[in-house]
Amino acid sequence: MSQLSTITLFLLPWIPAFLCKVTTEEEFAVLEGGSLTIPCHYEPQYASYVKYWCQGRTREFCTSLARTDDHHLVDPAEKKVSIFDDPVQLVFTVTMKDLKEDESGWYICGVEIGGVWKADDTTFTKVKVIHGMSAVNSMMSGAEGSAVTIECLYSERYRESEKKWCRSGDWRSCLSTGSDGSYEDSSVAIRDDRTGAFTVTFKKLQMKDTAWYWCSAGQQKTAVHVLVTPQPTTVPTVPSQSFPDLPPAKPITRETWSSHSPMLASVVVCSSVIFLAVVAILAIKFWRLHKSDRVPRDVEEMRAKFSGCSREAGDFQNAAVLFLNKDSQDVHIVLMISAGMSAVNSMMSGAEGSAVTIECLYSERYRESEKKWCRSGDWRSCLSTGSDGSYEDSSVAIRDDRTGAFTVTFKKLQMKDTAWYWCSAGQQKTAVHVLVTPQPTTVPTVPSQSFPDLPPAKPITRETWSSHSPMLASVVVCSSVIFLAVVAILAIKFWRLHKSDRVPRDVEEMRAKFSGCSREAGDFQNAAVLFLNKDSQDVHMY
Template identity: 65%
Template sequence: MLQLFKLTLSLLPWIPVFLCRVTTDEEFVVLEGGSLTIPCHYDPQYASYVKYWCQGRTREFCSTLARTDDHRMVDPAEQKVSMFDDPVQQLFTVTMNGLKEEDSGWYMCGVEIGSMWKADATTFTNIKVIHGMSVVNSRMSGEEGSSVTVECLYSERYRESEKKWCRSGDWRSCRSTGSAGSYEDSSVTIRDDRSGAFTVTFKRLQIIDTAWYWCSAGQQKIAVHVLVTQPPTIMSPVAPELLTNESVANLPPSKAISSGSTDIFSGYLLVTISSLTIAVVFTILALYSFGMWKKKERNSSPSEAERMKAKFSGFSGGSASVIFLHNDAQDV
């Protein structure tokens, strides 16, 4: 019974650990010479508690590197390790500067409970400090004719090394900073700030520039893929009378859907209205022409009375002679 009681007392302090009252990422990887910020989240009830950061795998053998109640730090930016607690966000952050490979190992975010019956609320993370290279974005894309900028990171030991930008599989394409720390031509600009990063600006992109490339520092290199896309085409308006089934089928899906319903209906409506308008105009012109023709005909043709008057106008006065076709009639 006594042993069970002792076992219960020994397990009681570690209950908060299993409840995960402090959390952070399981692993961080950083280049040698760089800086790293670790976020440690805690439960609201720990807002006023002291937080600490230590190196080690267990609390008993953990070397404290920083505490929130340690006010001896004058300028946190110059410290190897600094902390900042934000009770509103329920978060404290730890920043480590100038990391070396020997700084790799297990670290712990901790909240000091200060009770013999409860263990501190803690969580562990593994930090790996490596030498070599990395890249901010390993896949870049840009439109034809535009530019993209790749940011390549390197560890401290490659600060003075030559930096290169090469197309994968073509060593003749390499562009190097040389001792000047920079390079520029019509298609590529390389700038090395000698502080752990250099940038490559790929200018005037063409479709054939789509490929894998290498950022290189010394003997280290890392791959970057550049994808060049065509600028979006601006489609000219389609005349309603030309919007046939074939043209709709060749449109993009979004265009085809809208054109297949509203646009085609509007096109047919406009065509119908146009046809009716043309027919009315032609009818009016035809009627007008026919009327003008009849009027001209009436003005140019003599009336029946006028024709009769002209026919018998020879009998209106004077003498008249009658010619007979038979001699007997002539004698009479």
């Protein structure tokens, strides 16, 4: 009996730990030098307790990094590790900035209970920090004669390494930074700020600069494509013409001017009608041309062949393109894809009563997996898709297109919907925060005002009409000048837009390279496809 009592007293402090009153995800991954935010959920009885974040596998040997009762006057934006408690949502969030690879390991979300007979309520999570390098934009373009700057990002460990900029397929073209972290000649300038990024600037682009390039730091490298477009042509000016001397014009008298007043009124009315009609027609044509500016049919077919590929940013983190044969321009492509999932926008917001849609992306391997939408900290709230890939109730609708993405739509937002949520596919998940703002107040309408009756207008006689003849002449001249100017401007814009509505020459050449490839699914396992972005004209590579 005494032994049973001893065991009971020993296990009593650890009972809260088994009840799992503090929860978070088991594992998080982030690139070296990046930031990570982790939500930790707790039960209502812990709303007023102190929360903390520490590094270690056990509470007794855990290094404290942040506490909610630490009230030092330090700007949270300047802290490497910051903590924020939201007792309304029953969650506290921890943000870690500028993470290093050696900071990978186990961490603890904890609620400090205190006392001899009660242990702190805690949960564990693992953080993985990986290293590498990338480009802010891997597809750059600019007009001939303009300047363009490429920004290449690298991990902390490559801060002191030599940085290089090389034309793909020609390693003799490599340009390296010196001991001061810079390089410059008449056409290219390289600057390394030694804080995680270096820039390459083409001072004056030439058509021959169109190519694939490599950003390199140490043994790491990433590919960047530069596309130079032809310089826009200017409208030639019409040379001035000389005319023979004309006889002097007859002086305009009051009598001759008055005799033409009816004609001037007609000209004013006709000019106004013609001006409005021409502006309306050109505006409609301009809108229709812009609306019909679609990606070419061949690119659409190529996109359809790869519609099953994952669209997650992390899946293409280690993708690379190699041009091995400089003479034949043969293209050999190595594409390394890692599985995962993400959200198009991890921070969503909407007004109370409105609708909002969240798009969650997943990898190919999770196409047939069950998709879930869960409120973080309450797994009983999970909503799952059925065999038809959909779910719907009075407040939420889930649709899975089985091609790499599923959407979650809140039909009518309520204030209580503000929370952290999880998109889930198989064993993969990603966090999304939904913020509901109060419904905007409407501005009261101003009541209509009544005005006293105005005196009747005076009848227009020949004398009053004649007195306004100079004003009518000014209106005619101004209307004509404005009409001609607007027509000329719209015609030039219409011509330029029509001229620029074509696939860039380099994309056509690269499409021709792949025109002989087999279209079976297995033949495209290690292939790459270029997609044109309709809005920004960027080229996306898969």
